[in-house]
Every structure is written in C-alpha cells, then in structure tokens.
Amino acid sequence: METHKIGSSVPPKKPSNDVALRSAAEKLEATFLAEMLKAAGLGESRSAFGGGEGEDQFSSFLVQAQAEEMVAAGGIGLAEALFNALKERENDE
Numbered sequence: 001m002e003t004h005k006i007g008s009s010v011p012p013k014k015p016s017n018d019v020a021l022r023s024a025a026e027k028l029e030a031t032f033l034a035e036m037l038k039a040a041g042l043g044e045s046r047s048a049f050g051g052g053e054g055e056d057q058f059s060s061f062l063v064q065a066q067a068e069e070m071v072a073a074g075g076i077g078l079a080e081a082l083f084n085a086l087k088e089r090e091n092d093e
Helices: 018-039 052-072 078-092
Strands: none
Touching: 018 052, 018 078
C-alpha cells in the first residue's frame, strides 16, 4: 500500500526495474556468447581420448557456464548496450 503526503505535489517514484533489465540483458548476452562458442567448435568432443557420450551430453552446460563467466568478467559489451536501450525505452513510456 502506497501512502502520499497530503498537499505534496511530487508524484511518488516508480520502483526501478534496473536490476531486472540488467539481468535480462546479461542472460541474453550469455546466450549469444554460448551460441558463438558452439559455432566456433568449443565443447565438441575430441576424437582421441574423448569423454564419449557423457561428454557429448553435458558439453552444452559447460559452454553455457563459460559464456556466463565471460559476461560476469565484462563480456563483449552487448549486455550494457541492451540495458541502455531497454532503459531508454522504459523512460520513453
């Protein structure tokens, strides 16, 4: 329940969505990076001394975790650009 001061001309502030917007942007960047890593061949099993079926089944989890760590370390700037675009769009509404 929101309360307002009587006689106050300043409308109450809307709760900020910055945390949710940044999280969504980082998830999208991590997904993008994971797809790029897969396209580059990261996570493919080696022919000699490979992990077999188990490695094939779980390599996508490894690639996704590596992409998430890349984003946590600063990424390629995609998350920041997406966040700024989403924030600008939110402010326009």
